[in-house]
Amino acid sequence: MRAIVYTQPGDPDVLQLVERPVPEPGPGEARVRLAYSGVNPTDWKRRSTADPGPDGQTPNQDGAGTVEAVGQGVDPALVGERVWVWEAAWQRPYGTAAEYTVVPARQTVLLGADPSFELGASLGIPFLTAHRCLTLGETVPDRLGPGTLDGRTVLVQGGAGAVGNAAIQLARWSDATVITTVSSPAKAQLAAAAGASHVIDYRREDVVTEVRKIAPDGVDAIVEVSPTTNAATDAQVLGMHGAVAMYADDSGAEITVPVRSQMVLNARWQFVLVYTEPRRAKEIAVEDVNAAVLDGAIRVGAEAGLPLHIFPLAETAQAHRAVEDGAVGKVLIDVTA
DSSP states (O other): OEEEEBSSOOSGGGOEEEEOOOOOOOTTEEEEEEEEEEEOHHHHHHHHHSOOOTTOBBOOSEEEEEEEEEOTTSOGGGTTOEEEEOOTTTTSSBOSSBSEEEEEGGGEEEOOSSSOHHHHHTSHHHHHHHHHHHHSSTTSOSSOSTTTTTTOEEEEESTTSHHHHHHHHHHHHTTOEEEEEESSHHHHHHHHHHTOSEEEETTTSOHHHHHHHHOTTOEEEEEESOHHHHHHHHHHHEEEEEEEEEOOOGGGOOOOOOHHHHHHHTOEEEEOOGGGSOHHHHHHHHHHHHHHHHTTOOOOBGGGTBOEEEEEGGGHHHHHHHHHTTOSSEEEEETTO
Protein backbone atom coordinates (compact mmCIF):
# COMPACT_ATOMS: atom_id res chain seq x y z
CA MET A 1 0.00 0.00 0.00
CA ARG A 2 1.01 3.65 -0.38
CA ALA A 3 1.62 5.36 2.94
CA ILE A 4 3.18 8.54 4.25
CA VAL A 5 5.85 7.83 6.84
CA TYR A 6 8.37 9.87 8.80
CA THR A 7 11.33 8.33 10.62
CA GLN A 8 12.50 11.41 12.48
CA PRO A 9 10.75 14.50 13.81
CA GLY A 10 11.04 17.71 11.84
CA ASP A 11 9.42 20.05 9.35
CA PRO A 12 6.93 18.78 6.73
CA ASP A 13 9.75 17.61 4.47
CA VAL A 14 10.34 14.59 6.75
CA LEU A 15 7.08 13.13 5.39
CA GLN A 16 7.83 10.61 2.65
CA LEU A 17 5.57 8.55 0.38
CA VAL A 18 6.59 4.89 0.64
CA GLU A 19 5.27 1.40 -0.04
CA ARG A 20 4.34 -0.58 3.05
CA PRO A 21 2.66 -3.97 3.56
CA VAL A 22 -1.09 -3.78 4.08
CA PRO A 23 -1.57 -4.10 7.87
CA GLU A 24 -3.55 -7.01 9.26
CA PRO A 25 -6.15 -6.36 11.97
CA GLY A 26 -5.48 -8.07 15.27
CA PRO A 27 -8.05 -9.13 17.88
CA GLY A 28 -10.61 -6.37 18.43
CA GLU A 29 -9.34 -4.37 15.44
CA ALA A 30 -10.62 -3.32 12.04
CA ARG A 31 -8.79 -2.48 8.83
CA VAL A 32 -10.18 0.50 6.92
CA ARG A 33 -9.50 1.31 3.30
CA LEU A 34 -9.32 5.08 3.50
CA ALA A 35 -10.85 7.61 1.15
CA TYR A 36 -9.86 10.81 2.97
CA SER A 37 -7.53 11.72 5.82
CA GLY A 38 -8.05 14.81 7.96
CA VAL A 39 -5.15 17.01 9.11
CA ASN A 40 -5.25 18.76 12.51
CA PRO A 41 -2.77 21.01 14.36
CA THR A 42 -1.87 18.16 16.70
CA ASP A 43 -0.73 16.16 13.67
CA TRP A 44 1.96 18.63 12.64
CA LYS A 45 2.91 19.37 16.24
CA ARG A 46 3.51 15.69 16.90
CA ARG A 47 5.40 15.33 13.62
CA SER A 48 7.62 18.25 14.61
CA THR A 49 8.63 17.02 18.06
CA ALA A 50 7.75 13.38 18.81
CA ASP A 51 9.99 10.37 18.27
CA PRO A 52 8.30 8.29 15.53
CA GLY A 53 9.87 5.05 16.76
CA PRO A 54 12.23 2.66 14.97
CA ASP A 55 9.76 1.67 12.24
CA GLY A 56 8.51 5.17 11.52
CA GLN A 57 5.09 6.74 11.94
CA THR A 58 2.21 7.32 9.55
CA PRO A 59 0.63 10.64 10.64
CA ASN A 60 -2.93 11.92 11.03
CA GLN A 61 -5.62 10.89 13.50
CA ASP A 62 -8.81 11.35 11.50
CA GLY A 63 -10.15 9.75 8.36
CA ALA A 64 -13.04 8.09 6.59
CA GLY A 65 -13.39 5.05 4.37
CA THR A 66 -14.72 1.52 4.20
CA VAL A 67 -14.05 -1.38 6.56
CA GLU A 68 -12.30 -4.11 4.60
CA ALA A 69 -11.39 -6.67 7.26
CA VAL A 70 -11.83 -7.29 10.98
CA GLY A 71 -9.89 -9.21 13.59
CA GLN A 72 -10.96 -11.85 16.06
CA GLY A 73 -13.82 -10.79 18.29
CA VAL A 74 -15.20 -8.16 15.91
CA ASP A 75 -18.59 -8.68 14.25
CA PRO A 76 -17.89 -9.53 10.58
CA ALA A 77 -21.02 -7.57 9.65
CA LEU A 78 -18.81 -4.47 9.99
CA VAL A 79 -16.99 -5.40 6.77
CA GLY A 80 -18.17 -3.20 3.92
CA GLU A 81 -19.54 -0.45 6.16
CA ARG A 82 -18.69 3.21 5.51
CA VAL A 83 -17.11 4.65 8.65
CA TRP A 84 -15.26 7.60 10.11
CA VAL A 85 -12.14 6.98 12.16
CA TRP A 86 -10.75 8.85 15.15
CA GLU A 87 -7.41 8.75 17.00
CA ALA A 88 -5.84 6.36 14.50
CA ALA A 89 -2.28 7.50 15.24
CA TRP A 90 -2.54 8.01 19.01
CA GLN A 91 0.09 5.66 20.46
CA ARG A 92 -0.21 3.55 17.29
CA PRO A 93 1.92 3.48 14.09
CA TYR A 94 -0.96 3.44 11.58
CA GLY A 95 -2.27 6.95 11.02
CA THR A 96 -4.72 7.81 8.24
CA ALA A 97 -2.25 9.26 5.70
CA ALA A 98 -2.19 5.92 3.91
CA GLU A 99 -4.38 3.71 1.78
CA TYR A 100 -5.17 1.56 4.83
CA THR A 101 -5.17 1.95 8.58
CA VAL A 102 -5.82 -0.48 11.42
CA VAL A 103 -7.57 0.74 14.57
CA PRO A 104 -9.52 -0.72 17.49
CA ALA A 105 -13.00 -1.43 16.15
CA ARG A 106 -14.55 1.00 18.64
CA GLN A 107 -12.67 3.78 16.82
CA THR A 108 -14.64 3.15 13.64
CA VAL A 109 -18.03 4.86 13.63
CA LEU A 110 -20.79 4.04 11.15
CA LEU A 111 -21.19 6.91 8.70
CA GLY A 112 -24.28 5.70 6.93
CA ALA A 113 -25.00 5.84 3.21
CA ASP A 114 -25.55 9.58 2.72
CA PRO A 115 -22.83 11.61 4.49
CA SER A 116 -19.73 12.10 2.36
CA PHE A 117 -16.29 10.74 3.16
CA GLU A 118 -15.09 14.36 3.18
CA LEU A 119 -17.47 15.07 6.05
CA GLY A 120 -16.42 11.89 7.85
CA ALA A 121 -12.74 12.80 7.67
CA SER A 122 -13.53 16.28 9.05
CA LEU A 123 -15.06 14.96 12.29
CA GLY A 124 -12.73 13.29 14.77
CA ILE A 125 -10.52 15.64 16.73
CA PRO A 126 -12.26 18.97 15.92
CA PHE A 127 -15.76 17.78 16.77
CA LEU A 128 -14.75 15.68 19.78
CA THR A 129 -12.82 18.68 21.10
CA ALA A 130 -15.79 20.96 20.57
CA HIS A 131 -18.12 18.50 22.30
CA ARG A 132 -15.87 18.38 25.37
CA CYS A 133 -15.67 22.18 25.48
CA LEU A 134 -19.46 22.51 25.37
CA THR A 135 -20.22 19.93 28.06
CA LEU A 136 -17.70 20.30 30.89
CA GLY A 137 -19.35 23.17 32.77
CA GLU A 138 -21.73 22.97 35.72
CA THR A 139 -24.60 24.79 33.97
CA VAL A 140 -24.53 22.62 30.84
CA PRO A 141 -25.43 18.94 30.37
CA ASP A 142 -22.86 16.28 29.52
CA ARG A 143 -24.81 15.25 26.42
CA LEU A 144 -25.63 17.29 23.33
CA GLY A 145 -28.70 17.04 21.15
CA PRO A 146 -31.81 19.01 20.20
CA GLY A 147 -32.98 21.08 23.17
CA THR A 148 -30.10 20.20 25.52
CA LEU A 149 -28.64 23.73 25.44
CA ASP A 150 -31.95 25.56 25.16
CA GLY A 151 -31.75 28.73 27.24
CA ARG A 152 -27.94 28.63 27.43
CA THR A 153 -25.53 31.05 25.77
CA VAL A 154 -22.18 29.92 24.39
CA LEU A 155 -19.25 32.10 23.33
CA VAL A 156 -16.98 30.56 20.71
CA GLN A 157 -13.72 32.49 20.49
CA GLY A 158 -12.47 32.09 16.94
CA GLY A 159 -15.53 30.86 15.09
CA ALA A 160 -13.83 30.48 11.71
CA GLY A 161 -11.44 27.74 12.83
CA ALA A 162 -12.12 24.01 12.57
CA VAL A 163 -12.92 23.55 16.28
CA GLY A 164 -14.78 26.84 16.37
CA ASN A 165 -16.90 25.77 13.42
CA ALA A 166 -17.58 22.41 15.08
CA ALA A 167 -18.59 24.13 18.32
CA ILE A 168 -20.98 26.45 16.50
CA GLN A 169 -22.63 23.59 14.61
CA LEU A 170 -22.98 21.36 17.68
CA ALA A 171 -24.23 24.19 19.89
CA ARG A 172 -26.82 25.31 17.36
CA TRP A 173 -27.97 21.69 16.92
CA SER A 174 -28.47 21.69 20.68
CA ASP A 175 -30.49 24.95 20.54
CA ALA A 176 -27.99 27.25 22.28
CA THR A 177 -27.62 30.95 21.56
CA VAL A 178 -24.18 31.07 19.96
CA ILE A 179 -21.97 34.14 20.03
CA THR A 180 -18.66 33.98 18.20
CA THR A 181 -15.67 36.22 17.62
CA VAL A 182 -13.73 36.58 14.36
CA SER A 183 -10.95 38.79 13.00
CA SER A 184 -12.33 39.87 9.61
CA PRO A 185 -15.52 40.31 7.59
CA ALA A 186 -14.64 37.23 5.52
CA LYS A 187 -14.37 35.09 8.65
CA ALA A 188 -17.61 36.64 9.92
CA GLN A 189 -19.35 35.24 6.85
CA LEU A 190 -17.94 31.79 7.58
CA ALA A 191 -19.08 31.88 11.21
CA ALA A 192 -22.54 33.02 10.16
CA ALA A 193 -22.71 30.22 7.59
CA ALA A 194 -21.86 27.73 10.36
CA GLY A 195 -24.93 28.94 12.26
CA ALA A 196 -23.71 31.49 14.79
CA SER A 197 -26.50 33.60 16.25
CA HIS A 198 -24.24 36.65 16.74
CA VAL A 199 -20.83 37.41 15.20
CA ILE A 200 -18.43 39.94 16.72
CA ASP A 201 -15.40 41.25 14.80
CA TYR A 202 -12.95 41.76 17.66
CA ARG A 203 -10.77 44.05 15.56
CA ARG A 204 -13.66 46.49 15.07
CA GLU A 205 -15.87 45.97 18.13
CA ASP A 206 -15.42 45.68 21.88
CA VAL A 207 -16.10 42.04 22.69
CA VAL A 208 -17.08 42.57 26.34
CA THR A 209 -19.58 45.31 25.48
CA GLU A 210 -21.15 43.35 22.64
CA VAL A 211 -21.40 40.08 24.57
CA ARG A 212 -22.96 41.81 27.57
CA LYS A 213 -25.61 43.33 25.28
CA ILE A 214 -26.61 39.82 24.22
CA ALA A 215 -26.07 38.06 27.56
CA PRO A 216 -26.35 40.61 30.41
CA ASP A 217 -25.82 37.92 33.04
CA GLY A 218 -22.86 36.42 31.22
CA VAL A 219 -22.40 33.30 29.12
CA ASP A 220 -22.59 29.69 30.27
CA ALA A 221 -19.65 28.31 28.33
CA ILE A 222 -16.66 29.69 26.47
CA VAL A 223 -14.86 27.64 23.81
CA GLU A 224 -11.40 29.20 23.90
CA VAL A 225 -8.79 29.01 21.14
CA SER A 226 -6.41 31.67 22.47
CA PRO A 227 -6.46 31.77 26.28
CA THR A 228 -3.43 34.02 26.68
CA THR A 229 -4.97 36.72 24.50
CA ASN A 230 -8.56 36.35 25.66
CA ALA A 231 -8.36 35.47 29.37
CA ALA A 232 -9.20 38.99 30.54
CA THR A 233 -12.16 39.18 28.18
CA ASP A 234 -13.41 35.73 29.16
CA ALA A 235 -13.29 36.66 32.85
CA GLN A 236 -15.52 39.69 32.18
CA VAL A 237 -18.20 37.90 30.16
CA LEU A 238 -18.47 34.59 32.00
CA GLY A 239 -21.70 34.00 33.90
CA MET A 240 -22.35 32.40 37.28
CA HIS A 241 -21.03 28.82 37.39
CA GLY A 242 -19.76 29.24 33.83
CA ALA A 243 -16.80 27.42 32.30
CA VAL A 244 -13.91 28.42 30.06
CA ALA A 245 -12.66 25.43 28.04
CA MET A 246 -9.16 26.01 26.65
CA TYR A 247 -8.19 23.68 23.81
CA ALA A 248 -5.17 25.46 22.27
CA ASP A 249 -1.90 26.40 23.89
CA ASP A 250 -0.78 29.62 22.14
CA SER A 251 2.58 27.93 21.46
CA GLY A 252 3.18 27.19 25.13
CA ALA A 253 2.26 30.59 26.54
CA GLU A 254 0.81 31.20 30.00
CA ILE A 255 -2.44 32.80 31.18
CA THR A 256 -3.34 35.11 34.04
CA VAL A 257 -6.77 34.77 35.63
CA PRO A 258 -8.34 37.27 38.07
CA VAL A 259 -8.90 34.98 41.04
CA ARG A 260 -11.39 36.93 43.11
CA SER A 261 -13.93 37.66 40.37
CA GLN A 262 -13.82 34.06 39.18
CA MET A 263 -14.15 32.77 42.73
CA VAL A 264 -17.34 34.80 43.16
CA LEU A 265 -18.72 33.16 40.00
CA ASN A 266 -17.62 29.68 41.09
CA ALA A 267 -16.19 29.65 37.58
CA ARG A 268 -14.37 26.74 36.01
CA TRP A 269 -11.27 27.17 33.81
CA GLN A 270 -10.41 23.83 32.29
CA PHE A 271 -7.91 22.54 29.75
CA VAL A 272 -9.03 20.18 26.99
CA LEU A 273 -7.04 17.59 25.05
CA VAL A 274 -9.11 14.83 23.47
CA TYR A 275 -6.39 12.19 23.59
CA THR A 276 -6.15 12.16 27.39
CA GLU A 277 -9.67 13.14 28.42
CA PRO A 278 -11.73 10.60 30.43
CA ARG A 279 -12.73 7.62 28.33
CA ARG A 280 -16.44 7.94 29.10
CA ALA A 281 -16.46 11.60 28.05
CA LYS A 282 -14.89 10.59 24.76
CA GLU A 283 -17.40 7.78 24.20
CA ILE A 284 -20.30 10.17 24.82
CA ALA A 285 -18.78 12.67 22.40
CA VAL A 286 -18.46 10.07 19.65
CA GLU A 287 -22.10 9.03 20.15
CA ASP A 288 -23.39 12.61 20.13
CA VAL A 289 -21.31 13.75 17.16
CA ASN A 290 -22.47 10.79 15.13
CA ALA A 291 -26.08 11.45 16.13
CA ALA A 292 -25.67 15.00 14.82
CA VAL A 293 -24.25 13.65 11.55
CA LEU A 294 -27.11 11.19 11.11
CA ASP A 295 -29.55 13.98 11.98
CA GLY A 296 -28.16 16.03 9.08
CA ALA A 297 -26.97 18.76 11.44
CA ILE A 298 -23.28 18.66 10.49
CA ARG A 299 -22.04 20.04 7.19
CA VAL A 300 -18.69 20.85 5.60
CA GLY A 301 -17.66 23.14 2.76
CA ALA A 302 -17.75 26.91 2.34
CA GLU A 303 -21.55 26.92 2.57
CA ALA A 304 -21.16 25.50 6.10
CA GLY A 305 -18.42 27.95 7.07
CA LEU A 306 -15.70 25.31 6.64
CA PRO A 307 -13.96 25.57 3.25
CA LEU A 308 -12.22 22.35 2.22
CA HIS A 309 -8.61 22.31 1.04
CA ILE A 310 -7.87 18.93 -0.54
CA PHE A 311 -4.42 17.55 -1.34
CA PRO A 312 -3.44 14.21 -2.91
CA LEU A 313 -1.62 11.70 -0.72
CA ALA A 314 1.71 12.47 -2.38
CA GLU A 315 1.36 16.10 -1.22
CA THR A 316 0.78 15.33 2.47
CA ALA A 317 3.77 17.55 3.34
CA GLN A 318 2.04 20.49 1.67
CA ALA A 319 -1.18 19.63 3.53
CA HIS A 320 0.68 19.68 6.85
CA ARG A 321 2.31 22.96 5.92
CA ALA A 322 -1.07 24.47 5.09
CA VAL A 323 -2.41 23.63 8.57
CA GLU A 324 0.79 24.84 10.19
CA ASP A 325 0.47 28.14 8.31
CA GLY A 326 -3.09 28.63 9.56
CA ALA A 327 -5.26 27.66 6.60
CA VAL A 328 -8.84 28.78 7.18
CA GLY A 329 -11.15 25.81 6.83
CA LYS A 330 -10.44 22.07 6.82
CA VAL A 331 -7.41 20.46 5.20
CA LEU A 332 -8.05 16.96 3.83
CA ILE A 333 -5.93 14.43 1.98
CA ASP A 334 -7.55 12.51 -0.88
CA VAL A 335 -5.96 9.11 -0.30
CA THR A 336 -7.34 7.71 -3.56
CA ALA A 337 -6.00 10.46 -5.85
